[in-house]
Amino acid sequence: MSALEVVPADQLRIDKFDEHVLDLSFYWVNDPEIRTLIDGQHVDKAEQLRWFSTLGQRTDVLIRSIWHGNVAIGVMGLKHITSDDAEYWGYLGNKDYWGRQIGLWMIAEAVRLAQERGLRRIYLRVLPDNERAVRLYRKTGFHFVKTEDKLDPRFLVMERKIMANDQNVHE
Numbered sequence: 001m002s003a004l005e006v007v008p009a010d011q012l013r014i015d016k017f018d019e020h021v022l023d024l025s026f027y028w029v030n031d032p033e034i035r036t037l038i039d040g041q042h043v044d045k046a047e048q049l050r051w052f053s054t055l056g057q058r059t060d061v062l063i064r065s066i067w068h069g070n071v072a073i074g075v076m077g078l079k080h081i082t083s084d085d086a087e088y089w090g091y092l093g094n095k096d097y098w099g100r101q102i103g104l105w106m107i108a109e110a111v112r113l114a115q116e117r118g119l120r121r122i123y124l125r126v127l128p129d130n131e132r133a134v135r136l137y138r139k140t141g142f143h144f145v146k147t148e149d150k151l152d153p154r155f156l157v158m159e160r161k162i163m164a165n166d167q168n169v170h171e
């Protein structure tokens with residue numbers, strides 16, 4: 001399969017975040033390139049298992065795995081969920097899938113998750129030189145906001161309104 005072959009949306013699905021994807025995500029988030037792009041912290045296995053065990057009780061986070069056929073390729077979700085808004089995050093841990101237009105589908109899924117929760121806004125943090133991600137977010141209706149990122153000033157914050165009839169994420 002060519003590295004740039006587009007992956008059709010009907011071959012993609014989201015599913016629960018289970019132990020199998022937890023194991024994969026351990027390698028993904030500890031990959032230096034991915035860790036930089038998503039501003040992830042180095043995690044050890046025990047720490048990750050402790051975090052995983054708390055997920056069932058948490059109402060402020062929602063995590064899903066991303067699948068192409070029977071291959072888990074990434075993770076996405078909402079965090080800091082309030083009654084009004086949440087922070088979107090997502091990454092394709094399998095680098096063979098970068099640049100193949102899965103991002104549009106991921107944002108459509110994030111919008112759907114936000115609608116299900118009745119949220120009015122989602123926001124995200126992105127490095128300005130992450131061109132692929134910035135292009136994707138602009139294309140799907142996100143705008144830069146002036147809010148300074150509290151965790152790391154290198155990151156910019158973008159936001160997008162969520163409409164009840166928000167079916168097509170392209171603007």
Ligand SMILES: CC(C)(COP(=O)(O)OP(=O)(O)OC[C@H]1O[C@@H](n2cnc3c(N)ncnc32)[C@H](O)[C@@H]1OP(=O)(O)O)[C@@H](O)C(=O)NCCC(=O)NCCS
Pocket residue numbers: 034037038090091092093097098099100101102103104106125126127130131132133135136139
């Ligand atoms: C960010 C991410 C979700 C985007 O999904 P994707 O399916 O790879 O992206 P797409 O193929 O839809 O490309 C998005 C845009 O970037 C462009 N693009 C693709 N590869 C690019 C590259 N190497 N450099 C610059 N732009 C690129 C595409 O042409 C597209 O723009 P267009 O629609 O105007 O043509 C995915 O690449 C990823 O997970 N990356 C690693 C982690 C990460 O950066 N996460 C986001 C942190 S904020």
